[in-house]
Amino acid sequence: MGKKNTAVIGVGQTKYASARGDVSMAGLVREAALRALEMADCTWSDIDAVVLGKAPDFFEGVMMPEIWLADAIGCVGKPVMRVHTAGSVGGSTALVAASLVQGGIHERVLTIGFEKQSESNAMWALSLPSPFTTSINAGAGGYFSPIIRRYMAATEAPELIGCMVALKDRQHALMNPYAHVRDPELTFDKVVESPMLWDPIRFSETCPSSDGACAMVLASESVGDAHAGPVAWVHGSAMRSESGNFGGRNVVSPQASEDCAADVFAQAGITNPRAEIDVAEIYVPFSWYEPMWLESLGFAEPGAGWRMVEEGATTHGRGDLPVNCSGGVLSSNPIGASGMIRFAEVALQVMGQAGDRQVDGAKRGFGHAYGGAAQYYAMWIVGTDKP
Amino acid sequence: MRDVAIVASAQRQERAIPSESEVEFMVPLMQQVKDATGLTQKDIGFTCSGSSDFIAGQAFSFVMTIDGVGPVPAISESHVEMDGAWALYEAWVKLQIGEIDTALIYGYSKSSGGSLRDVLATQMDPYYVAPLWPDAFAIEALAARQMVENRRVSMDQLAEIASRSRRHGADNPHAVRTRQKSAADIMAEAPVASPLRPSDLPASADGGCVVLLAAEDTARSLSDRPAWIRGIDHRTDSHTLGVRDLTRSMSAELAAQKAGVANDKVDFAELHAPFTTSEFVLADALGLGEDTVINPSGGALAAHTMMASGLIRLAEAAARITAGDGDRAVAHAASGPVLQQNLVCVMEGE
Numbered sequence: 001m002g003k004k005n006t007a008v009i010g011v012g013q014t015k016y017a018s019a020r021g022d023v024s025m026a027g028l029v030r031e032a033a034l035r036a037l038e039m040a041d042c043t044w045s046d047i048d049a050v051v052l053g054k055a056p057d058f059f060e061g062v063m064m065p066e067i068w069l070a071d072a073i074g075c076v077g078k079p080v081m082r083v084h085t086a087g088s089v090g091g092s093t094a095l096v097a098a099s100l101v102q103g104g105i106h107e108r109v110l111t112i113g114f115e116k117q118s119e120s121n122a123m124w125a126l127s128l129p130s131p132f133t134t135s136i137n138a139g140a141g142g143y144f145s146p147i148i149r150r151y152m153a154a155t156e157a158p159e160l161i162g163c164m165v166a167l168k169d170r171q172h173a174l175m176n177p178y179a180h181v182r183d184p185e186l187t188f189d190k191v192v193e194s195p196m197l198w199d200p201i202r203f204s205e206t207c208p209s210s211d212g213a214c215a216m217v218l219a220s221e222s223v224g225d226a227h228a229g230p231v232a233w234v235h236g237s238a239m240r241s242e243s244g245n246f247g248g249r250n251v252v253s254p255q256a257s258e259d260c261a262a263d264v265f266a267q268a269g270i271t272n273p274r275a276e277i278d279v280a281e282i283y284v285p286f287s288w289y290e291p292m293w294l295e296s297l298g299f300a301e302p303g304a305g306w307r308m309v310e311e312g313a314t315t316h317g318r319g320d321l322p323v324n325c326s327g328g329v330l331s332s333n334p335i336g337a338s339g340m341i342r343f344a345e346v347a348l349q350v351m352g353q354a355g356d357r358q359v360d361g362a363k364r365g366f367g368h369a370y371g372g373a374a375q376y377y378a379m380w381i382v383g384t385d386k387p
Numbered sequence: 388m389r390d391v392a393i394v395a396s397a398q399r400q401e402r403a404i405p406s407e408s409e410v411e412f413m414v415p416l417m418q419q420v421k422d423a424t425g426l427t428q429k430d431i432g433f434t435c436s437g438s439s440d441f442i443a444g445q446a447f448s449f450v451m452t453i454d455g456v457g458p459v460p461a462i463s464e465s466h467v468e469m470d471g472a473w474a475l476y477e478a479w480v481k482l483q484i485g486e487i488d489t490a491l492i493y494g495y496s497k498s499s500g501g502s503l504r505d506v507l508a509t510q511m512d513p514y515y516v517a518p519l520w521p522d523a524f525a526i527e528a529l530a531a532r533q534m535v536e537n538r539r540v541s542m543d544q545l546a547e548i549a550s551r552s553r554r555h556g557a558d559n560p561h562a563v564r565t566r567q568k569s570a571a572d573i574m575a576e577a578p579v580a581s582p583l584r585p586s587d588l589p590a591s592a593d594g595g596c597v598v599l600l601a602a603e604d605t606a607r608s609l610s611d612r613p614a615w616i617r618g619i620d621h622r623t624d625s626h627t628l629g630v631r632d633l634t635r636s637m638s639a640e641l642a643a644q645k646a647g648v649a650n651d652k653v654d655f656a657e658l659h660a661p662f663t664t665s666e667f668v669l670a671d672a673l674g675l676g677e678d679t680v681i682n683p684s685g686g687a688l689a690a691h692t693m694m695a696s697g698l699i700r701l702a703e704a705a706a707r708i709t710a711g712d713g714d715r716a717v718a719h720a721a722s723g724p725v726l727q728q729n730l731v732c733v734m735e736g737e
Contacts, residue, residue, distance in 0.1 A: 002484070002485055002486070003484050003485075003486070004484075024514060025513070055446075056440050056446035056447060057439075057440050057441050057468065057509075058440060058441075058446050059446075060513070061509065061513060062509060062510070062513045062517070063439065063441040063506065063507070063509040063510045064439065064441075064468055064469065064510055064722070064723075067510050067623075067626055067722065067723040067724075067727060067728065068510065068511065068512050068513065068626050069626075070623045070624070070625060070626045070723075070727070070728075071625050071626055071627060075623055076623060076624060076625045077622060077623075077624075077637070077638065077641060078622060078623065079620070079621050079622060079623070080623050080728070081467060081469065081473055081476075081477065082467055082468045082469050082473075083465065083466070083467055083468070084440075084449070084466055084467065084468040085465055085466050086447050086450060092465055095465075096465065096477060096480075099477070099480050099481055099484060100480055102484050103480045103481070103483035103484045104483060105480055105483065119513075125446050126446055126447075128444060128445050128446060238463070239463055239464065239465055240461045240462065240463060240464070241434075241453060241458055241461060241462055241463075241464035241465075242458045242459060242460070242461040242462070243453065243454050243457075243458050243459050244450065244454075245454055246459045248459070249459070254461070255459075255460055255461050256458075256461035259460070259461045260461075372447065372450045373450075375450075376464075
């Protein structure tokens with residue numbers, strides 16, 4: 001008993017864009033799945049089970065779309081599951097898929113996260129009137145901006161740290177052919193001058209609304225060992241949730257975040273995350289969440305996360321802990337896939353398959369996703385070496 | 388496989404629960420299960436739920452319900468946009484890894500606020516089929532028509548299933564369709580979606596179900612007679628109705644085979660059959676014979692709470708094992724149009 005070793009043997013992503021009008025939802029998920037199968041050296045018939053994840057069904061207007069997509073995702077005659085844990089869903093979906101291998105149930109599991117936001121209207125989907133709760137109708141930015149303010153006040157972080165994160169992630173996106181927002185002309189001044197949406201969050205400090213899908217093939221130890229190409233081994237995996245309504249919660253660094261990180265680092269035998277992790281993909285939909293999560297996750301001392309940003313510690317090619325070399329959620333945000341992209345990107349890094357955004361010698365990567373009122377967490381650590 | 392059992396459950400089903408939110412009616416059920424086992428949320432290794440935003444009419448609706456669990460301090464938790472039976476499957480997998488010994492599972496919905504048969508049309512192909520709004524009764528009627536015309540089943544047999552479900556439901560305090568009707572009276576009902584008559588249709592309800600899973604000695608310490616899961620598997624069919632034989636269920640057959648239904652005699656079966664026709668197809672697919680009592684609870688024809696109905700089948704079967712009403716049971720959950728997706732679980736007493 002105990003967790004069985006699990007390997008990522010294939011990763012597939014679609015081009016992320018505000019509207020992928022060239023494909024149906026089925027076409028979109030297949031695009032990612034086929035690329036993952038190709039890298040994994042697999043065909044559909046090698047796959048034992050499929051785990052699909054996405055955010056609210058209202059985003060496309062299809063109820064429980066894994067039912068309709070059964071044929072497109074190659075699971076006819078097989079088990080299929082559909083995960084939905086708010087914004088963390090892409091990460092949670094990968095972890096549910098991993099658990100099927102870790103528990104010894106299956107040899108090869110295909111996992112897919114997707115969102116095709118252009119099919120519907122996310123602001124409408126998020127603003128449906130509910131008879132028992134009052135909607136703030138301000139979108140996610142309206143919810144998170146006061147929390148960011150609180151962080152800024154508590155740490156006395158300089159006002160423009162968020163703009164530095166935004167520019168960094170958008171510049172990283174230029175190295176990622178799949179990224180949605182790729183603007184070579186973007187400068188620090190342009191970020192600073194972009195319209196203020198939810199003070200202190202500017203337009204250029206917020207995530208886009210994207211269509212896209214990400215897929216991975218997860219495999220057992222024997223399949224991973226036999227795989228001819230590079231593999232990424234899972235060194236730790238954890239999920240945590242907490243109430244978003246509890247008055248006593250620390251909204252800047254929720255306990256679920258700290259607990260989840262502590263769990264996943266302990267599983268990987270990591271005591272000094274900053275020194276022992278080579279590359280991280282952290283779920284940062286609003287720029288300021290990079291320094292906030294660096295502290296909450298234990299990469300920086302409390303109050304010192306913004307200094308890592310200022311010093312360039314999280315910049316590709318410059319810092320000791322490159323964060324979001326893919327461009328992150330700030331550059332591509334197909335919500336249901338966003339968490340899985342974080343997980344998949346660090347897998348690519350430790351496989352040495354991250355193309356122009358590769359961090360030299362990356363051996364251990366940290367993937368992170370969060371959702372709801374910063375109350376749902378999914379994290380994993382992958383490494384080049386078998387644990 | 389590690390031995391895992393259902394050790395406690397609680398449910399509530401009513402025609403409509405108009406004045407309580409989902410979290411309000413789920414909290415007492417969660418508490419009931421915790422009280423029955425003496426556990427608090429802190430003792431529980433993993434929590435997993437199943438529900439649907441489309442039925443709640445709200446995105447991220449499960450985010451409200453998780454407050455009912457009391458997730459302070461933070462818990463290890465997940466959610467499927469599926470019937471709670473699949474949440475149970477996810478938890479069972481977690482228990483197989485061996486790092487935890489208990490899991491709390493729940494599924495729920497409150498469909499009375501809308502027209503469920505129409506809401507379910509949004510599960511169909513969104514480009515070519517859903518725009519025609521084929522409701523759930525009409526789609527099942529296509530299968531029923533085929534079954535009757537091919538002489539797979541007779542209208543009399545379906546009426547017998549409906550009548551027996553009402554009879555069994557009379558003994559189930561959670562049943563919402565309990566008025567007794569003979570098969571002859573059911574045959575006289577006017578069809579709703581021909582050939583299906585009102586008694587052939589699911590008895591729609593609001594409510595939910597909570598189940599506690601435990602492994603090995605923990606299960607033995609929490610229940611005098613745990614309902615041990617001896618096999619559990621789930622499979623899906625193609626979505627495209629035109630490529631399926633709607634009078635059979637390939638995925639249910641396969642899941643039953645993988646779960647080992649035929650390894651021994653089955654004392655009773657709780658089948659998530661929303662329609663009389665679904666029960667006929669399932670009994671056939673699972674190879675259930677005359678000696679198996681089908682749906683002693685009355686099944687979904689006596690009370691059908693979407694997103695919980697499958698989990699309730701598992702809970703009902705387990706409760707009967709625990710009570711000593713039988714030694715070996717099959718429980719089943721379904722999802723999608725015309726039983727597209729099926730989960731089969733074999734349980735035994737010790």
